Structure formats: C-alpha cells, structure tokens
Amino acid sequence: MTARAEPAPARTLAPASALTPPRAPAPKSLVLACDLQAPGSEAAARAILPRLSTGDQERIARLGRPADRTRSVLARWLALQAASQLLGTPWTALGLGRRRLGTPYVVAQPHLSVSMAHSGRYAVAAVALGGRVGVDVEEISRVAALPDSAFLTPAEISALPPVRQGGEPRAMLWALKEAATKLTGEGLRAGMKRVGFRWRSGTRGLSAARTPYTAGEFTVCRLPGGYVCAVGMSASTPPSAPLFLETERSDFFMYPEPENGGPEPDGTADPDGLATAPRSEQDAEEPDAHIWLSVN
Numbered sequence: 001m002t003a004r005a006e007p008a009p010a011r012t013l014a015p016a017s018a019l020t021p022p023r024a025p026a027p028k029s030l031v032l033a034c035d036l037q038a039p040g041s042e043a044a045a046r047a048i049l050p051r052l053s054t055g056d057q058e059r060i061a062r063l064g065r066p067a068d069r070t071r072s073v074l075a076r077w078l079a080l081q082a083a084s085q086l087l088g089t090p091w092t093a094l095g096l097g098r099r100r101l102g103t104p105y106v107v108a109q110p111h112l113s114v115s116m117a118h119s120g121r122y123a124v125a126a127v128a129l130g131g132r133v134g135v136d137v138e139e140i141s142r143v144a145a146l147p148d149s150a151f152l153t154p155a156e157i158s159a160l161p162p163v164r165q166g167g168e169p170r171a172m173l174w175a176l177k178e179a180a181t182k183l184t185g186e187g188l189r190a191g192m193k194r195v196g197f198r199w200r201s202g203t204r205g206l207s208a209a210r211t212p213y214t215a216g217e218f219t220v221c222r223l224p225g226g227y228v229c230a231v232g233m234s235a236s237t238p239p240s241a242p243l244f245l246e247t248e249r250s251d252f253f254m255y256p257e258p259e260n261g262g263p264e265p266d267g268t269a270d271p272d273g274l275a276t277a278p279r280s281e282q283d284a285e286e287p288d289a290h291i292w293l294s295v296n
C-alpha cells in the first residue's frame with residue numbers, strides 16, 4: 001500500500017488588519033490659555049501655588065512682580081491641566097520639572113512634551129503626546145517697536161507691509177520663531193534670524209506657517225487686547241487657537257485631589273506673595289527691556 005500524504009490543512013488567511021503593521025498612535029495635544037483680566041485669576045493662582053512642586057514654588061517666589069507670579073502659576077496650572085486631560089490623571093498628582101536649558105517637562109511622563117508662555121494678560125501652555133510642542137504669546141505693540149533687522153530674515157522683511165500697518169504680522173512672526181525655538185529646546189540661543197518662516201500656501205490669512213529650522217506645523221492667532229499666540233507641533237497640526245479655561249469657576253480643579261495631596265507639598269512657598277503685595281508693587285509693570293536685546 002502506498003502511503004498517501006495527508007492533505008495539508010487549509011491555511012486560514014490572517015485578517016488584513018493583522019498583516020498591516022501597527023501604526024503609531026495618533027499624537028494628541030491640548031493648548032490651554034488663561035486671561036488674567038478675567039475675574040478670579042489671582043484667587044485661582046493663590047489656591048494653585050501650594051500644589052505646585054517645591055522647585056516651582058521656589059522659582060515663583062523669586063519673581064519680583066505679583067503679576068509675574070500669577071502668570072507663572074497659571075501657566076504651570078494650564079500645563080498640568082492639559083497633561084492631566086491627555087493622561088487621564090488628576091493634575092494634582094502630576095509635577096513639572098525643568099531641563100538644563102529651561103524646557104519644562106512632566107515628571108515621570110517622558111512621552112509628553114510641554115511648553116509654556118506668559119506675557120501681559122495671558123498665560124498659555126501646550127502639551128503633546130508623541131511629538132514635540134512649542135508655544136508663545138506676545139503683545140503686538142512690544143514687537144512692533146523692534147527694528148525688523150533685529151529678528152526678521154531679508155525674505156520675511158520684503159514680504160511684510162510697512163511697520164505702521166504691519167505690527168500684527170511682525171508679532172506673529174516673532175511668536176512663531178519663539179514657539180519654534182521652544183519646540184527644539186534651544187530657546188532664543190537659536191538666533192531669531194536663523195528661524196525663517198514662510199506662510200503656508202493655501203491658508204487664508206496669516207494663520208499657518210512652516211520653517212526649515214525644524215520639522216513641524218505652526219499656527220498663529222490673534223488674542224483680544226492686542227496679543228498673538230503661536231503654537232508649533234512636530235507630529236500633528238496644532239489647533240488654530242488655544243482653549244480658554246475660566247479661573248472664576250469654582251470647579252477649576254478639574255479632577256478631585258488625590259488623598260496624599262499634590263507633589264512635594266512642603267509649604268516652603270509664600271502663598272501670600274500673589275495677593276498681599278502692596279498695590280504700588282502690583283502696578284509696577286515696568287516694561288522690561290525686550291528679551292531680544294540680550295540675545296541678538
């Protein structure tokens with residue numbers, strides 16, 4: 001008898017989905033802002049300060065002007081709120097650290113990128129998962145007072161209207177450049193004129209732009225009161241404008257507090273520093289020399 005080979009078992013085809021290499025999860029991001037002119041911002045900052053890390057509390061206590069302290073507290077709170085939303089973790093369980101060159105990060109969350117900015121009446125923070133992020137907010141009048149040659153490339157200058165009509169696009173370019181240098185972590189050491197921006201073709205208005213300086217998509221928008229805000233993301237398209245959080249709402253702590261309180265609550269900060277400074281100090285909003293003076 002000749003042995004007959006057993007028929008090979010029919011091979012079941014793997015579903016198409018199993019043959020497709022898994023794609024990296026889509027990056028997620030959030031850009032949040034606070035308007036310090038909205039009621040409740042100082043009270044919110046006072047309540048938030050003791051919940052920040054010891055390092056942040058100490059850094060904020062060293063700031064001379066109450067408004068700077070309020071802006072810094074709220075920017076950190078926004079960063080923690082955004083991180084909390086992306087991670088699904090109470091913000092009070094998260095803490096911020098600071099890398100050697102100044103880039104902020106969320107402790108024990110290396111896959112999150114964080115960026116913060118504060119100027120005048122605004123605090124802004126952007127957080128992204130799976131890509132890098134940079135954000136900036138600027139007052140138009142401060143940038144319009146700068147000479148073009150201090151921060152713009154010849155190509156940018158030739159594409160701009162005269163300063164009298166062109167304060168806003170100039171401020172937008174400044175904010176875009178600063179957002180790009182925060183995204184890379186270089187900061188203004190990068191040199192503003194090394195970071196040339198081109199408005200993206202096909203976009204209406206001056207809202208989306210790219211730079212050969214770093215990979216990524218950038219958007220910029222105007223904010224009430226003569227400000228602009230720019231955001232850059234390396235792995236996704238940033239939103240066209242930040243989402244505003246209201247500090248006046250009694251539920252501004254978006255998540256319940258964890259039982260052990262916030263990170264490193266050791267009470268070394270001066271929680272009164274935000275509100276009890278004499279009025280004259282609060283009013284002393286002297287326009288400091290713009291940062292470009294020290295880096296260009």
Ligand SMILES: CC(C)(COP(=O)(O)OP(=O)(O)OC[C@H]1O[C@@H](n2cnc3c(N)ncnc32)[C@H](O)[C@@H]1OP(=O)(O)O)[C@@H](O)C(=O)NCCC(=O)NCCS
Pocket residue numbers: 072075101102103104115116117118119136137178181182183184185186187188189291294295
């Ligand atoms: C980063 C930099 C562009 C911020 O500019 P700014 O207009 O003063 O401040 P903004 O409000 O826009 O941003 C401040 C935030 O940027 C972040 N930041 C600081 N250094 C950063 C860096 N290298 N990369 C990314 N983000 C940085 C911090 O979160 C900071 O917030 P904090 O001061 O509350 O901690 C600027 O400080 C810089 O380039 N620093 C590095 C160069 C330097 O130290 N020069 C000496 C002074 S000119």
